[in-house]
Amino acid sequence: MLPAVAVDLGGTNIRAALFPPDQSKPSQTRRVLTLAEEGPQAVIDRIVDAVRDLGIHDVSATRTGVAAPGPTDPVQGIVYGAPNLPGWDRVPLRDLLAERLGCPVWLGNDANLAALAEWRFGAGQGVRNLLYLTISTGIGGGAIIDGRLFTGAHGLAVEFGHMIVDPDGPQCGCGLYGHLESFASGTAIGRRMAALRAAQDATALEMEPTAAAVGAAARAGDPLALQVIQEAGIAIGRGVASLVHAFDPERVVLGGGVSQLGELIFRPARQAFDASVMHPAYRANVEIVPAALGDDGGLIGAMLLARDS
Amino acid sequence: MLPAVAVDLGGTNIRAALFPPDQSKPSQTRRVLTLAEEGPQAVIDRIVDAVRDLGIHDVSATRTGVAAPGPTDPVQGIVYGAPNLPGWDRVPLRDLLAERLGCPVWLGNDANLAALAEWRFGAGQGVRNLLYLTISTGIGGGAIIDGRLFTGAHGLAVEFGHMIVDPDGPQCGCGLYGHLESFASGTAIGRRMAALRAAQDATALEMEPTAAAVGAAARAGDPLALQVIQEAGIAIGRGVASLVHAFDPERVVLGGGVSQLGELIFRPARQAFDASVMHPAYRANVEIVPAALGDDGGLIGAMLLARDS
Numbered sequence: 001m002l003p004a005v006a007v008d009l010g011g012t013n014i015r016a017a018l019f020p021p022d023q024s025k026p027s028q029t030r031r032v033l034t035l036a037e038e039g040p041q042a043v044i045d046r047i048v049d050a051v052r053d054l055g056i057h058d059v060s061a062t063r064t065g066v067a068a069p070g071p072t073d074p075v076q077g078i079v080y081g082a083p084n085l086p087g088w089d090r091v092p093l094r095d096l097l098a099e100r101l102g103c104p105v106w107l108g109n110d111a112n113l114a115a116l117a118e119w120r121f122g123a124g125q126g127v128r129n130l131l132y133l134t135i136s137t138g139i140g141g142g143a144i145i146d147g148r149l150f151t152g153a154h155g156l157a158v159e160f161g162h163m164i165v166d167p168d169g170p171q172c173g174c175g176l177y178g179h180l181e182s183f184a185s186g187t188a189i190g191r192r193m194a195a196l197r198a199a200q201d202a203t204a205l206e207m208e209p210t211a212a213a214v215g216a217a218a219r220a221g222d223p224l225a226l227q228v229i230q231e232a233g234i235a236i237g238r239g240v241a242s243l244v245h246a247f248d249p250e251r252v253v254l255g256g257g258v259s260q261l262g263e264l265i266f267r268p269a270r271q272a273f274d275a276s277v278m279h280p281a282y283r284a285n286v287e288i289v290p291a292a293l294g295d296d297g298g299l300i301g302a303m304l305l306a307r308d309s
Numbered sequence: 310m311l312p313a314v315a316v317d318l319g320g321t322n323i324r325a326a327l328f329p330p331d332q333s334k335p336s337q338t339r340r341v342l343t344l345a346e347e348g349p350q351a352v353i354d355r356i357v358d359a360v361r362d363l364g365i366h367d368v369s370a371t372r373t374g375v376a377a378p379g380p381t382d383p384v385q386g387i388v389y390g391a392p393n394l395p396g397w398d399r400v401p402l403r404d405l406l407a408e409r410l411g412c413p414v415w416l417g418n419d420a421n422l423a424a425l426a427e428w429r430f431g432a433g434q435g436v437r438n439l440l441y442l443t444i445s446t447g448i449g450g451g452a453i454i455d456g457r458l459f460t461g462a463h464g465l466a467v468e469f470g471h472m473i474v475d476p477d478g479p480q481c482g483c484g485l486y487g488h489l490e491s492f493a494s495g496t497a498i499g500r501r502m503a504a505l506r507a508a509q510d511a512t513a514l515e516m517e518p519t520a521a522a523v524g525a526a527a528r529a530g531d532p533l534a535l536q537v538i539q540e541a542g543i544a545i546g547r548g549v550a551s552l553v554h555a556f557d558p559e560r561v562v563l564g565g566g567v568s569q570l571g572e573l574i575f576r577p578a579r580q581a582f583d584a585s586v587m588h589p590a591y592r593a594n595v596e597i598v599p600a601a602l603g604d605d606g607g608l609i610g611a612m613l614l615a616r617d618s
Binding site: 156158165238279 | 438460472552556559594
């Protein structure tokens, strides 16, 4: 078995890691800023530099997996574009990187790959049917169906964040309106908090707080912060109910920064889920649990993609 | 190969049919009223009578498939219950019928089985990934994933009608609120039409019309009817967009009585779908088409279940 190189391309950071054969923990990792505003060419240069900086003697004797945000075509190796990657439009990232690195490259959606990682090494172990949501700046999704990563007919599944949950709702990161992401992402939580504060005190001219800051305020007893996180949790629980009606999984794993708010967000999410299933059978056979791999899901999933492909 | 008996248990009618080996068209069919208000025992008696009335010389030399509404457990052969089957609560229909008929019986959700039938013999032929919605009194769903009927981990997938599309929306047939079914089913169309007429003319004391009657009024130019069907079509198109983001199918088949409104409902549905996908890739690779098997989907799917199990 060859060593695997994994790359997690995010809107903020590029992470690269070297996984020795048969290991699920990297022996080397690098993190550089994406500086996405400089456009695809500069970002691809930085991916190549980050991989080279892992100090691998012979990159051509490795296999590389890449986790990318937003809709991707894993068969053709194309990144269609993502809100946090300005200027990316159908970029053939797999082939560009294969040529630059001189090794075979596989590409997948970051949340799909994080689902794969959670299933193999994290909170999804032991089941054959799993849904995964990563709730962060945006909301991504992944699914394991009957013991396999599900990517749909064209690799475009499963964008759970872009389920319409209220057509009159706020604008989403993708530009459309009323998606789960527009109600429950970290961005949505910060925006809602700023709006409620401004409504309470018209002279407040505050930056949108992060979800973590709203969480800290909630733990300190701030009633607005508690309200905002409860609303987001309810949106998540209702969204998960819709997804459980559709997919009937054994387990739902919630990851991403917002999930790290812990019971503050899990309690209202589970309550809303329980209240939103159409029949008790849907809640009798499914559990909603936190992710176990933290930020490493995409990276580990990219390694698995390279190793297993 | 044995002949197959198929039963489609609906809230209004029970249909039974005999399919000779290797045939997709029945040689005998029977239809009796369900009279669901008389409870499970009476309904099961009528199913048995309808099958016996097919005039099969030796029922024990057949295999029987049963399509039932609402959440079912196909592994245990249990009907969990359905809004239009009052008094049904975890009825072990498969084993009860097997004992009464003296032949092996298989049970499945009616919309799942209709999806299977459309895929094999109807509007879903030629693809490996298909979503099916039957839009009728309620809204049911089915999915073919990678060339197989998808029923989820416990057989409870895919209840697309009970996706929350607006938490402030009307009550659903299942008792909860704001589901796709509460906006776009035939029941919802009739209720909305009656409400708009009452708002226009407070003295109108009208029965809720059927979706077909609303369709006829729309074709005759009634602006309220046109509005109601357009609203339902938009709800369907948005719901399909959410499902396409999640499942990434090759084709979406719409069946049931409401789909028989034709372009009146397909045009706004397709327009809303096109406007509601987060990236052009989602609409480039999927088509939304009418079902081809009419009311026979559940019956043919039940035959396939019996034949292929």
